[in-house]
Amino acid sequence: MKRTKISFDLAQLPRAIRAHCSNAAIYDSSCSEGAKTLLVQGTNITGSAYLKISAKGSLERECHMTRFLNGHQVAPEVVAYETDAEHDYLLMEAVAGEDGVSGVHLENPTLLAIAFGEHLRMLHSLPVDNCPYTHRTAEMIGAVKDKNSQLPFITQLQKVAVDDVIIHGDYCLPNIMMDHYAFTGFIDLGHGGIGDRHYDLYWGMWTLNYNLKTDRYHDVFLNAYGSADVDRERLVHFARLVALTEGSS
Structure with a gap:
């Protein structure tokens, strides 16, 4: 930092x-x-x-x-x-350690991608009871629905999205703190709440590509998270939602 x-x-x-x-x-x-x-x-x-x-x-x-x-x-x-x-x-x-884009963590992209996936899985495994913000997908859709004509896509997303885990909402490498890949804390949580895991998974893949300048670690990340719980179709839907959200800001 x-x-x-x-x-x-x-x-x-x-x-x-x-x-x-x-x-x-x-x-x-x-x-x-x-x-x-x-x-x-x-x-x-x-x-x-x-x-x-x-x-x-x-x-x-x-x-x-x-x-x-x-x-x-x-x-x-x-x-x-x-x-x-x-x-x-x-x-x-302050949270101990260094963020995910510090030099010590970028030195071994494979270990970084594995840790990044495992720590996200840990977040998504937390109980949702008493979370102050629910239905994050509905909020995201509401932010763009009146400004875009992509209604068939949005209708499909509403059918398949499942808001059932605590999401970070901006799951990028600068927003996780680690000590040589060992988790120490999440930061910048202003977009979090109960949402669909694939929103965080999309941003996790995006940041690995952006910060490592390659997409070769996507599968490492998803496998560490737990590929059995990854729906590729929903990843595509949330990629489109992000594109609409960025376009409406």
Whole structure:
């Protein structure tokens, strides 16, 4: 992860957030234009923490999903969540290890693909009870249904999709933390909920292709996940849904 030490005016933060960051060293670790991510190290923080700052209302879902999955010990603890007139502020304990695109993990693509599949299977095996967000496929379809004419395809997807597992919602290599391939935590959970496993499987295949510059590890990933539970037709359907979703954003 990118880490650049910066000077940051803590006075612009809500008081509850500021109290945890007093006298801390602040590093810019942002990786998207839509949100600022700061690494907070030092006084009043147990170890290290990450502070996300984004548009008002945009981090609420991530807060709730992170808290839910922290209860299953697979996500960081939420230290504080605050909102003001313009922004959301989400402070979370840092997860040990390095993300899936760190050099140590890219050194052995086969081991990476195996671990990536096994860790996704673990996520999909968690109990869905009390998950704060259900019917993720319906939400995704709703986001594009009124903006596209692909109604026959959407109708077919509604017939075959099964929302029965906890999905990450953005299952890409930067969003899993590991210690030499051993799982330490999932991060960036703002698109998670109860959904169809094939949505995560599609993104898992996509990120392996994107980050490794080849699709040769797709089967390694799917076999590690459990190929008996992979429906190739549903993978195609979700690939089309993603294409529609990206096109409507």
